[in-house]
Amino acid sequence: MSHLLEVDDVSKSFGGHAVVRHVSFVLDAGASLGLVGSNGAGKTTLFRCIAGELPIDSGSILLDGDALPSRPDARARRGIARTFQIVELFGGQTVLDHVLVALQAHQGHQGPWRDLVHGGRTSSGERERCMGILALVGLADRAETPATTLSLGDRRAVELARALVGEPRLLLADEPSSGLDGEESRILIHILNRVRKETGVAVILVDHDLGTVKAVADTVIAMDAGAVIAAGTYETVVSNPQVMSSWLGQSS
Amino acid sequence: MSEFFSFVLQNVPWGCTFALVAVGLVLTYRATGVFNFGFGAEAYAAGLIYAELYWHGVDRLWAAILVVVVIAPLFGALLDWGLFSRIPPGNSMAKIVTSLGVMVVLPSVVQIFVGATNVSAPPAPLFNEYLPVWHIGSGPLFVSGSELTTMLATAIVLIVLMLGLRSRRFGLPMRAAVESPKLLELMGVNAKRVSRGSWMLATMLAGLAGVLFAPTETPISANNYSVILVAAIAAAALGALRSLPLAVVGGVALGVVQGVVQGYVASDSVWYQALVPSLPFFILLVLLLVHPGMRRLENRNDPMSGVEPPAPPPALALRPPHINRVIHRFRWLVLGTVTLVVITFTPGPWIAALTIGASFSVIFLSITLITGLAGQLSLAQAAFAGVGAATTAQLAVNENVPVLIAAVAGAVVAGLGGWVASLPALRLRGLPVTLLTLCLALLADNLIFPTSWIGGGDNGLNVPRPHIFGIDFTAVDSKPFLLLVLAVLLAVSGVVHVLLRGTTGRALAAVHVSPVGAASAGVSVRRLTMFVFFLSAAIAGIGGSLFAMSYLQESPSDFNWFFGPTFLVIVVTVGATTVEGAIEAGFGYALIAQALTYLPSTVSTNTNATQGALTVLILSVGAFTYATHPEGIVEAVKRSLARTVFRAVPANPAERRTRGVS
Numbered sequence: 004m005s006h007l008l009e010v011d012d013v014s015k016s017f018g019g020h021a022v023v024r025h026v027s028f029v030l031d032a033g034a035s036l037g038l039v040g041s042n043g044a045g046k047t048t049l050f051r052c053i054a055g056e057l058p059i060d061s062g063s064i065l066l067d068g069d070a071l072p073s074r075p076d077a078r079a080r081r082g083i084a085r086t087f088q089i090v091e092l093f094g095g096q097t098v099l100d101h102v103l104v105a106l107q108a109h110q111g112h113q114g115p116w117r118d119l120v121h122g123g124r125t126s127s128g129e130r131e132r133c134m135g136i137l138a139l140v141g142l143a144d145r146a147e148t149p150a151t152t153l154s155l156g157d158r159r160a161v162e163l164a165r166a167l168v169g170e171p172r173l174l175l176a177d178e179p180s181s182g183l184d185g186e187e188s189r190i191l192i193h194i195l196n197r198v199r200k201e202t203g204v205a206v207i208l209v210d211h212d213l214g215t216v217k218a219v220a221d222t223v224i225a226m227d228a229g230a231v232i233a234a235g236t237y238e239t240v241v242s243n244p245q246v247m248s249s250w251l252g253q254s255s
Numbered sequence: 256m257s258e259f260f261s262f263v264l265q266n267v268p269w270g271c272t273f274a275l276v277a278v279g280l281v282l283t284y285r286a287t288g289v290f291n292f293g294f295g296a297e298a299y300a301a302g303l304i305y306a307e308l309y310w311h312g313v314d315r316l317w318a319a320i321l322v323v324v325v326i327a328p329l330f331g332a333l334l335d336w337g338l339f340s341r342i343p344p345g346n347s348m349a350k351i352v353t354s355l356g357v358m359v360v361l362p363s364v365v366q367i368f369v370g371a372t373n374v375s376a377p378p379a380p381l382f383n384e385y386l387p388v389w390h391i392g393s394g395p396l397f398v399s400g401s402e403l404t405t406m407l408a409t410a411i412v413l414i415v416l417m418l419g420l421r422s423r424r425f426g427l428p429m430r431a432a433v434e435s436p437k438l439l440e441l442m443g444v445n446a447k448r449v450s451r452g453s454w455m456l457a458t459m460l461a462g463l464a465g466v467l468f469a470p471t472e473t474p475i476s477a478n479n480y481s482v483i484l485v486a487a488i489a490a491a492a493l494g495a496l497r498s499l500p501l502a503v504v505g506g507v508a509l510g511v512v513q514g515v516v517q518g519y520v521a522s523d524s525v526w527y528q529a530l531v532p533s534l535p536f537f538i539l540l541v542l543l544l545v546h547p548g549m550r551r552l553e554n555r556n557d558p559m560s561g562v563e564p565p566a567p568p569p570a571l572a573l574r575p576p577h578i579n580r581v582i583h584r585f586r587w588l589v590l591g592t593v594t595l596v597v598i599t600f601t602p603g604p605w606i607a608a609l610t611i612g613a614s615f616s617v618i619f620l621s622i623t624l625i626t627g628l629a630g631q632l633s634l635a636q637a638a639f640a641g642v643g644a645a646t647t648a649q650l651a652v653n654e655n656v657p658v659l660i661a662a663v664a665g666a667v668v669a670g671l672g673g674w675v676a677s678l679p680a681l682r683l684r685g686l687p688v689t690l691l692t693l694c695l696a697l698l699a700d701n702l703i704f705p706t707s708w709i710g711g712g713d714n715g716l717n718v719p720r721p722h723i724f725g726i727d728f729t730a731v732d733s734k735p736f737l738l739l740v741l742a743v744l745l746a747v748s749g750v751v752h753v754l755l756r757g758t759t760g761r762a763l764a765a766v767h768v769s770p771v772g773a774a775s776a777g778v779s780v781r782r783l784t785m786f787v788f789f790l791s792a793a794i795a796g797i798g799g800s801l802f803a804m805s806y807l808q809e810s811p812s813d814f815n816w817f818f819g820p821t822f823l824v825i826v827v828t829v830g831a832t833t834v835e836g837a838i839e840a841g842f843g844y845a846l847i848a849q850a851l852t853y854l855p856s857t858v859s860t861n862t863n864a865t866q867g868a869l870t871v872l873i874l875s876v877g878a879f880t881y882a883t884h885p886e887g888i889v890e891a892v893k894r895s896l897a898r899t900v901f902r903a904v905p906a907n908p909a910e911r912r913t914r915g916v917s
Contacts, residue, residue, distance in 0.1 A: 054775065079777035091772030093765040101776075103758075104765045108777035113758040115786065119750070123757025165776050 005068035013062035037220030084166035109169030268402030270510020276487035286453035293357025295484030301465030319380035327462025356878030363868035376473035495548025603732035608849035616841025618798030627831035630767030641814030643796025673792020715810030828877035830887030
């Protein structure tokens with residue numbers, strides 16, 4: 004049986020500077036993986052390669068054993084959703100609008116013909132589905148609120164709802180606890196684990212907060228200077244001498 | 256060979272004019288972060304004031320010094336204080352709209368208040384116009400006083416600016432103020448003062464360019480300055496709007512290449528008339544497509560941008576629902592009453608004006624779609640209207656196709672033009688898209704419309720009106736034709752309205768604000784961009800056809816390139832994000848012009864040109880408030896009124912909950 008995601012010998016450089024070097028790993032359906040490493044280790048670049056925002060120089064990325072389309076929107080519709088380190092919301096749209104945009108894009112219900120036929124109205128089924136996802140991330144009571152007026156934690160939840168409404172197979176969460184305080188991080192971890200449990204989505208998580216990684220990820224990969232330096236359970240990786248050396252600058 | 260060198264040398268001074276303006280554009284962009292579309296208008300105003308001062312007896316050198324050293328910098332300070340300093344650093348769209356506002360409004364202001372439409376060229380501030388003829392090699396080299404002044408000024412300006420921008424004391428704060436004014440203030444530098452100084456310097460350069468260009472063309476006209484500006488954009492693009500030496504090299508090279516081509520091509524050939532003036536636009540188009548620096552123009556990240564309040568969101572989302580509710584409930588009543596009154600009581604000239612207004616409204620709806628919703632500042636909508644009008648005219652006149660079917664074909668052809676424009680636009684964002692559409696409009700104006708098999712030649716084509724159900728639509732003030740145009744307007748409005756409130760509108764708004772976020776949500780940015788370019792161009796094409804039918808004529812100058820920015824500024828001023836904004840702008844444009852014909856004939860400025868300028872001024876001046884009111888100033892006033900009327904009920908559901916209102 005093939006894995007959900009197969010990243011095989013992927014490399015990416017910018018102007019001759021190798022940012023991701025020969026990275027390989029696999030991820031099974033429903034599993035979760037934490038990517039850790041210092042700033043500049045290549046985590047976000049790897050993320051962007053998987054999401055289709057950057058073309059890879061060499062190697063391959065397969066989903067369910069199949070090659071992925073090149074454009075990020077096509078990958079999103081194939082089942083790869085993502086959230087962003089710096090939240091990317093649609094200013095002026097409500098929380099519900101954010102989820103509707105994604106839902107209609109995934110269902111192929113987005114376009115002028117549909118608008119002309121339905122007079123631009125949203126169906127009750129679509130609305131119910133969106134409200135269900137918003138309930139999952141704890142935003143059902145703020146569906147009509149302009150998303151940019153929410154707190155950072157809630158804005159991250161909006162991104163999460165937008166990512167999940169298309170029923171992705173894989174969720175790429177880029178530093179979801181960045182900028183959140185302890186309580187907000189705890190709520191976010193709770194939401195992520197609940198989402199995993201209820202939807203069965205596989206998660207790749209990049210985060211500097213090791214507590215978040217430990218709480219969400221089944222396995223962890225540590226990166227340094229674009230290459231994988233350790234992989235395994237959280238405990239194995241954080242106690243790896245090479246990882247210690249990379250993070251703390253120790254020789255052993 | 257000596258002939259070739261003669262052509263080259265003769266055109267270096269002309270190239271220096273491009274170079275000087277290009278240097279001004281680069282300086283403004285580097286020192287203020289604004290691509291100053293108003294540079295040509297500022298230069299025109301400076302040239303005109305210089306000429307007026309000279310013709311009123313002021314010594315030419317003193318007149319030039321007064322304009323360049325006193326008036327221009329003061330105007331620059333005024334621009335910064337009144338307009339640009341109020342725009343948040345990250346709001347590049349507001350910067351473009353505001354500078355387009357300067358481009359459109361300033362010539363109108365000058366025309367109205369200076370009243371100058373026929374001012375003769377003054378002499379150059381230095382040297383005599385007729386200098387001794389120099390001999391280089393075997394041929395004579397004619398260099399006039401104004402050309403010598405321009406060349407000297409270009410060299411001096413280049414050296415001074417290059418040293419200045421590199422200096423730690425002046426150049427570093429200037430560049431830093433563009434990247435992050437907040438960060439500069441944290442370093443203890445007054446960023447506002449730096450920005451003001453930059454604007455004063457940049458406008459001083461516009462003043463210098465204006466004074467130096469004024470002696471070369473008589474009478475002094477805003478159009479000549481605009482043409483120089485556009486050519487200079489191509490020169491500035493060579494250095495990605497950042498390199499002063501490359502801007503100079505580009506400017507001189509452009510002038511020389513144009514001169515050499517002009518020298519070798521027969522002056523009565525189509526190449527001479529079409530290719531030579533279009534050369535800068537071709538070069539700009541190519542640079543936009545292949546120069547990586549031009550594609551990355553918008554990639555500027557202020558590390559302190561989070562400290563600034565977020566840019567105002569698109570207007571539709573924040574509109575109090577009460578206005579929408581009132582409009583929805585009463586629209587048919589209002590439309591019916593207005594139509595009845597119009598048909599029953601309106602006199603002939605006003606019927607014609609209303610018909611033109613309805614045609615403009617259709618064209619303006621294309622701007623609602625592409626700018627108000629998709630966030631692309633297209634300067635080519637007038638050109639697409641022209642394509643629609645020309646196609647309709649050609650099919651109806653030369654192929655005997657029924658004019659309504661020809662209009663549909665015109666819309667399709669214009670739409671295909673829009674689709675073609677979308678292909679390069681897919682790789683660009685922000686300012687480069689605006690420049691791209693400007694290029695397309697200019698190319699249409701120079702290459703497409705003047706040809707007899709498209710634009711109908713110098714005199715254009717007579718466009719018939721439809722004959723359906725035995726109704727006579729042919730009278731100039733035909734009421735049935737007004738009804739027909741209103742019906743088309745209603746249909747197009749309906750389509751745009753449905754798209755605005757439907758899945759397309761939501762997705763386009765998402766792409767506008769965050770293309771990366773939209774793509775991650777599965778929205779096909781590519782498909783939507785191509786669609787919105789196609790549809791908006793097609794709608795503009797329908798409007799253009801109606802306009803041509805209204806006038807019973809289509810002529811190549813009906814939709815010259817300057818109408819592109821003018822239309823955009825007018826729609827943005829009134830309200831680019833709602834359907835009724837475009838309709839109000841269209842009727843406002845036509846009806847204000849009609850009302851101004853009633854000005855007493857004793858008013859000395861009451862000429863057609865002044866009436867046109869006044870109409871544009873009245874409708875465009877609100878563009879200067881775009882930074883604070885991206886929904887349009889008229890729309891903002893509507894909302895303010897609605898807030899007053901519906902004060903008891905908060906608009907925002909969240910606010911409603913907070914205040915305990917169910």
